[in-house]
Amino acid sequence: MTNCIEIKGLVKEYKTFTLGPIDLQVPGGSIMGLIGENGAGKTTLIKSMLGIVRPTAGEAVLLGTDPDRAKEDIGIVLDDCFFSEYLRVKDVDSVLSRVFKTWDRGLYRDYLDKFGLAGTKNIKELSRGMRMKLSLAAALAHRPKLLLLDEATAGLDPVVRDEILDEFLAFVSDDDHAILISSHITSDLEKVADYIAYLHQGRLLLCDEKDRLLESYGRLVCTRGELDQVDRGYVVATRKSQYSTEALIRRRGDFKRLYPRLAVEPVTLDELMVFIVKGEQS
Numbered sequence: 411m412t413n414c415i416e417i418k419g420l421v422k423e424y425k426t427f428t429l430g431p432i433d434l435q436v437p438g439g440s441i442m443g444l445i446g447e448n449g450a451g452k453t454t455l456i457k458s459m460l461g462i463v464r465p466t467a468g469e470a471v472l473l474g475t476d477p478d479r480a481k482e483d484i485g486i487v488l489d490d491c492f493f494s495e496y497l498r499v500k501d502v503d504s505v506l507s508r509v510f511k512t513w514d515r516g517l518y519r520d521y522l523d524k525f526g527l528a529g530t531k532n533i534k535e536l537s538r539g540m541r542m543k544l545s546l547a548a549a550l551a552h553r554p555k556l557l558l559l560d561e562a563t564a565g566l567d568p569v570v571r572d573e574i575l576d577e578f579l580a581f582v583s584d585d586d587h588a589i590l591i592s593s594h595i596t597s598d599l600e601k602v603a604d605y606i607a608y609l610h611q612g613r614l615l616l617c618d619e620k621d622r623l624l625e626s627y628g629r630l631v632c633t634r635g636e637l638d639q640v641d642r643g644y645v646v647a648t649r650k651s652q653y654s655t656e657a658l659i660r661r662r663g664d665f666k667r668l669y670p671r672l673a674v675e676p677v678t679l680d681e682l683m684v685f686i687v688k689g690e691q692s
Contacts, residue, residue, distance in 0.1 A: 412474070414438050414556050414588035415459070420468035422451075422458045429454045429612040431468060436605065439585035441578060443599035443620065444592040445679060446609035447687060452592040453488070455609065456560050460486065473556055480556070482510060485549030487542070487562040493533050500529030502548055510552035521547035525570070539565035546574065550581075557581065559591040563598055571595070575602050596679035600624075606679065610687060627682060628662035628674035631655070636672060647685045658685035 415436035422429040429451040436442045444452050457463045459470040461477045473480040493502055499522065507513040522529060525543035527536075536544065542565055549557060557578075563571045579602055581587050593599055599606065599620070606623055608616040616623065627646070630637075634655050637648065644665050646658040658681075659665050659674055666674055677685075 412438050412586075414473055414586075415442070415590060416471040417455075417459065418469055418471070420455070420458055420470060421466045422454055422463060423466040427451070427454075427612060429458065430614075432614050434607060434614070434617060436588045436590055438588050439582050440604040441582055441589040441591065441602050442605045442607060443596075443603035443679075444590060444607050444609065445594075445596060445599065445683060446592075447683070449611075450609040451612040452609055453560055454612075456488070456558050456590070456592065460484075460558065482512065482552075483555040485552065485554035485557045487545040487549050487557075487559045493544070493548075495532070495534035497533050498529065499527050499531050499533065499536075499544060502544065506548060506552065513552045515551075517553070518547060518551035521550060524573070537565070539567070539570075542566060543570070546577075550577070555584075555587050557587075557589040557591070559589065559593075561593060562591060563593060563595055571598060578602055596683075600679060608683065608686070615686060616682075623682070624676060624679075626660060626662060627677050628659045628665065629677050629681060629685075630657040630659050630665075630672060630674050632657070632672055640669065640672075649685065656685075658682070 413435045415434065417432050417434040420430050420432045432455060446452050454463065458465045459472065459477060470477060473483055503515055503518050507515060525547060527540065527543055527547065533541065533544065542562060546562060563574060566574065575598060578589055582589060603620045606616065606618065606620045607614060632655055634650065637655050637657055644659050644661060646660050649656045658677070662674055
């Protein structure tokens with residue numbers, strides 16, 4: 411399977427923050443979810459991939475070529491709408507039809523109807539959620555092969571989010587298509603992502619198939635005495651309170667066979683992030 415994204419040793423240095431080095435691949439026909447706290451480097455990574463900011467080192471290959479050459483086939487939604495506030499929603503059609511050879515006016519109108527966007531409204535009148543819908547409609551209407559989305563479902567109600575997630579799944583049913591989406595709504599990623607990349611303070615801590623991550627890790631709740639008896643090779647991080655101790659466990663299946671009397675629950679992506687960031691590392 412061909413990779414739609416290949417990031418090799420990408421570094422972006424600022425005075426007070428360094429991203430990378432990042433190595434990352436996104437195969438065709440898949441969705442990569444990018445998670446991490448605010449300031450972890452998610453937006454910097456996406457902008458560096460696109461050349462919006464120039465990487466200090468390394469490179470990003472998108473759809474088999476450099477980002478500038480691939481731009482016709484890339485749909486982009488950043489964390490804020492980049493259209494002039496003084497345009498009307500329907501004016502985006504005439505603007506982008508001059509930018510993209512593959513622009514589909516009928517498809518754009520279909521997305522406006524689907525997302526409940528009135529063409530006569532000025533963009534400055536739209537809420538954040540409505541602006542995100544507009545950006546998504548514009549990103550999809552030129553029939554791209556790759557979507558790069560930064561908090562694209564932020565500000566949307568659960569029903570609309572669910573409709574958009576269905577759009578994403580339909581999009582990657584073509585093996586030539588792929589999506590990289592950063593999101594704080596990890597429940598959305600648990601529904602649709604094939605892979606998860608976890609950024610923390612500019613470093614890539616985890617990158618794996620989503621199902622393998624969620625199956626591999628577990629949450630152990632026990633006493634301190636019980637935890638002291640556990641092989642530390644299984645313990646990633648711990649959180650201790652006055653009454654109990656929690657631990658993030660790796661290789662959950664092996665752990666359960668070795669310690670059948672200890673209860674280990676599955677973890678969510680949120681719990682995985684919180685343990686790694688806030689837990690006491692083993």
